[in-house]
Amino acid sequence: MLTIPPDVAEASADLIAAVDDAVAYRGPYRGSLIPVLQDLRARHLPLDGTAMQLVADRLGIPPVEVFGVVSFYSFLGTNATGTHTIRLCRTLSCEMAGAKSIAAHLEEVLGVGFGGTTADGLFTLEWANCIGRCDAPPAMLVDQRALGHLTPASVDEVIGALRAEAAEG
Ligand code: FES
Incomplete structure (x- = not known):
């Protein structure tokens, strides 16, 4: 021991x-x-x-x-994470459906790159391989929740809701 x-x-x-x-x-x-x-x-x-x-x-x-x-297991990881971890799928179906533009939008809205955590400690942004929502690409996991058919507007909605929730304490 x-x-x-x-x-x-x-x-x-x-x-x-x-x-x-x-x-x-x-x-x-x-x-x-x-x-x-x-x-x-x-x-x-x-x-x-x-x-x-x-x-x-x-x-x-x-x-x-x-x-x-x-x-x-990439989901375990070695770094400290923010309160919420967002994992954007980068596998084929999602990539063909525009995951790259969603990735750029996430980086812009969060002000952090992939592998990083926002300064307020609220979000960690990571890549994921297929998360089982190939029926609704592009898709991402927000903590344990899988979200599909992502658009910049739907991403803004999710992040806005989590920020509001955090602000309420
Ligand atoms: S390829 Fe993205 S969820 Fe399967």
Whole structure:
């Protein structure tokens, strides 16, 4: 089992608490790995080296196994995310239906490029491969919600609603 160096443990007190909460809820087993990682992502925590080491330690599995899962599933990712993650599909059906112009519009409206998070921490913008809405391209995921037949106007509507929701607190 790994030992977390004291300085890392001190600097990551919130992360340690989050990992311990997730492991307590999901169970300290290898089979809990993906649910634990999903729980950490749901709290917008980065799955960086420290996080992966902690998860490995708590589940009693090699860190490389955690890294393998995190690097395989792009939805897990390694960076901290904003409150909402927008993933625009860039696979063939969506690309042919104008995903590139939607991408440009998203970047303009959010003021951030793909892979980035807005300065207010509200949105992270990412690419996705097919999200299963090939019947309604171009499509994107907003958190867990799949939206299709995107237009600049529908994108504005979604982002406006989320901004208003955040402003209301
Ligand atoms: S190709 Fe975009 S949702 Fe399938």
